[in-house]
Amino acid sequence: MLIKVFDEVHRVLWERKEREAFEEARAAVRAEVESLLQLAEHTAGEGIPPAAERRRKLLYNAKEAAEQLGGISIRTLYSLMRAGEIESVTIGSRRMFPGEALEAYVEKLRAKAAEVLPTEREIAMAKVGQRVMRQRQRRRPTRE
Known part of the structure; x- marks a missing residue:
């Protein structure tokens, strides 16, 4: 999902040739991905199974x-x-x-x-x- 958001932002900003805004968006997406990776590491360490394994x-x-x-x-x-x-x-x-x-x-x-x-x-x-x-x-x- 983040990739789709990033691609859309990339397309819009690239068309406008707003290089600085593009770099800011890139940094924001990278920060979001990093926080998701940290959350995944934390929940795995706490023994919380992945969503696919939490079937009812x-x-x-x-x-x-x-x-x-x-x-x-x-x-x-x-x-x-x-x-x-x-x-x-x-x-x-x-x-x-x-x-x-x-x-x-x-x-x-x-x-x-x-x-x-x-x-x-x-x-x-x-x-x-x-x-x-x-x-x-x-x-x-x-x-x-």
């Missing part, structure tokens, strides 16, 4: 599934499974959690949160309603 898994064991759900405990994961909140499968004696099941659970949580949280308009209308009620209470004459 089909099945996760309990520890991996709990980690995928934000680091919940394995006990919580199994409680969710027993409650029918998260689907699981067994292979031999191993309990595995499909990646799609984890995603479906997160979507359920999002939908539930969206139902519970009032919209900004609902909040504003509630505030107006409370204000109106306070004003009405102040206006009512007290009967003794």
Whole structure:
């Protein structure tokens, strides 16, 4: 991608014969490439696999599934499974959690949160309603 950007900048600047601008662009691209190389070295040193090797898994064991759900405990994961909140499968004696099941659970949580949280308009209308009620209470004459 950087090569395409560089080529386009090169073409435009070369057509204009702006040699100084071309050299500045060349230096900027070289600096960007250098920083990307340093990032690649750092992430490889940290044990982060290349993007091609970070493919999504089909099945996760309990520890991996709990980690995928934000680091919940394995006990919580199994409680969710027993409650029918998260689907699981067994292979031999191993309990595995499909990646799609984890995603479906997160979507359920999002939908539930969206139902519970009032919209900004609902909040504003509630505030107006409370204000109106306070004003009405102040206006009512007290009967003794």
